[in-house]
Amino acid sequence: MKDKAQACVLASFAGDALALGAHWIYDTDRIARDIGRMETYRDPAGDSYHPTKKKGEFTHYGDQALVLLESLAASRRFDAEDFSRRWQRLFDGYAGYRDQATRATLENLSQGKPFREAGSSSNDLSAAVRIAPLVYALRGDEEALVKAARVQASLTHTDGLTLDAAEFLARVALRVLGGAPPPAAVQEVLRDHFTGTAVEHAVHRGLDSCTQDSITAIKAFGQDCHSPHALPAVIHLVCSHEDDLRDALVTNVMAGGDSAARGMAVGMVLGAHLGMRALHPFTWHGAHAQVNGCKA
Numbered sequence: 001m002k003d004k005a006q007a008c009v010l011a012s013f014a015g016d017a018l019a020l021g022a023h024w025i026y027d028t029d030r031i032a033r034d035i036g037r038m039e040t041y042r043d044p045a046g047d048s049y050h051p052t053k054k055k056g057e058f059t060h061y062g063d064q065a066l067v068l069l070e071s072l073a074a075s076r077r078f079d080a081e082d083f084s085r086r087w088q089r090l091f092d093g094y095a096g097y098r099d100q101a102t103r104a105t106l107e108n109l110s111q112g113k114p115f116r117e118a119g120s121s122s123n124d125l126s127a128a129v130r131i132a133p134l135v136y137a138l139r140g141d142e143e144a145l146v147k148a149a150r151v152q153a154s155l156t157h158t159d160g161l162t163l164d165a166a167e168f169l170a171r172v173a174l175r176v177l178g179g180a181p182p183p184a185a186v187q188e189v190l191r192d193h194f195t196g197t198a199v200e201h202a203v204h205r206g207l208d209s210c211t212q213d214s215i216t217a218i219k220a221f222g223q224d225c226h227s228p229h230a231l232p233a234v235i236h237l238v239c240s241h242e243d244d245l246r247d248a249l250v251t252n253v254m255a256g257g258d259s260a261a262r263g264m265a266v267g268m269v270l271g272a273h274l275g276m277r278a279l280h281p282f283t284w285h286g287a288h289a290q291v292n293g294c295k296a
Contacts, residue, residue, distance in 0.1 A: 004177055004275045005136045009069070011271025012132035014282045015249050015263025016062035017041055023059055024049050026223055028215055028256045038253040039246070039281070052095040059260040060096050065130035068152060072137045078148040084115040084155055101126065105156045119158040124225035125234075127153035128166035129264040135173045135272070145170050161227045164199045169234075169265055176272040183207075183239045185269075202228055206235025214240060215255045223257025230258060234265040245270045245278040 021042030022031050031038070035045065041055040050059060058066065067090050071083040091098060091106060098106075104120035131149045138145035149170040150163050157163070168189060175185035186203060194200050209217040209232070217236050222229030233255070241248035248266050253259045271278065 004272050005139055007271035007274065007276045007279055008173060008177065008268050009132045009136050009271070010276075010279055011245060011249075011267035012065065012129075012264045013058065013062055013267070014279065015252070015265075015267030016058050016065070016260045017056055018249050018282070019253050019260035019263045020044055020050060020053055020057065020059055021055065022253050022256070023260050024258060026256045028219070028254060031254055031256055037250060039250055041282075049097045060094075060099060060102070061126045061130060061260050061264060063090060063094075063096065064126070064156075065133060065264065068130055069133035072133050078134060078138065078144075078152070080148075080151050080155065081115065083152060087155070099124070099126070101156050115155060119154050119156050121159060122157050123159035123162050123227050124157070124258070125162060125165060125227045125230040125261045125265070126225065127155075127157040128162050128169055128227070128231075129234075129261050129268070131166060131170055132173070132264070132268040132271075135170060135177070135268065139174060139177055142171065142174055145174060159227065161198045161202070161231075164194070164197065165202075165227050165231050168194060168199050168203070168231075169268070173268050173272050176269055182242045182269055182273055183210075186235060186239065198228070199231070202231040203235050206232035207239060209236045210240045212236075214251045218255040218257070218262075223255065225258035225261055230262055234262050234269075237262065237266045238269050241266075242270065242273065245274050246281045 021044055022035055022038055025031055043055045044050045044053055067086045068083055071086050075082050101120040101122035105118050108118035134145055134148050146167050149166040153163050153166040171189040172185045176182055190200055190203055218233045221232045237248050237252055248270055249263055252263050252266055
């Protein structure tokens with residue numbers, strides 16, 4: 001299981017880094033025409049939200065996941081206060097992009113709110129997808145993993161669906177690490193923990209689309225970061241590309257929009273399914289060296 005647990009983390013970071021070159025470009029024709037098929041890491045486009053980044057580095061989502069990994073490695077456990085401190089230091093003078101959830105959380109903290117009560121009201125999926133380091137570190141204790149996944153998400157996001165999505169993705173990744181095929185893991189977690197919830201509605205939208213063209217399906221869900229749109233897209237990609245990590249991550253980027261958040265979740269689940277061999281197409285340089293230096 002350790003091989004696949006490591007791949008779970010590395011593939012999640014790969015999904016973010018691969019998306020950097022076309023992140024938040026919604027025009028899929030433009031991506032195909034001006035950038036081409038995103039099979040390798042590339043510098044961000046000229047009008048990118050990430051002008052300070054270079055190919056192989058992470059978006060602000062991946063940077064936050066790396067902070068979580070570093071916190072786990074230093075604390076030898078999940079320590080919400082330590083993660084919060086490191087997260088705040090990350091954005092002190094940060095040269096990268098600060099999204100709405102980050103700005104709102106930092107503003108709440110600056111006004112004196114306790115770190116556990118300072119999360120934004122944002123419903124974007126980013127807080128739910130930075131959990132691969134937790135899956136690795138807490139893979140022996142499902143309930144501890146679920147609690148940690150929800151708590152870390154709540155430090156920056158308080159939206160109910162986003163918190164539920166963090167739990168859902170953590171439980172799915174754990175079952176996949178245990179040997180369940182991704183579609184079966186999705187169905188099992190849905191049945192056992194999320195019947196009658198907004199997560200069930202979002203996940204069924206993704207499952208029902210698995211025979212459709214991925215770009216068409218993701219455009220229909222909505223290419224943006226909001227959890228009701230992004231979670232079905234993640235499920236679609238995981239279940240329609242379950243045996244091909246590279247194709248899943250490349251297709252995700254070609255579908256445009258907030259491909260970084262989707263890519264982190266897809267990489268986490270399919271890395272857990274396929275193991276380190278699936279990562280051979282991706283070279284590791286730049287910020288990825290920092291991932292390999294952390295031993296959670």
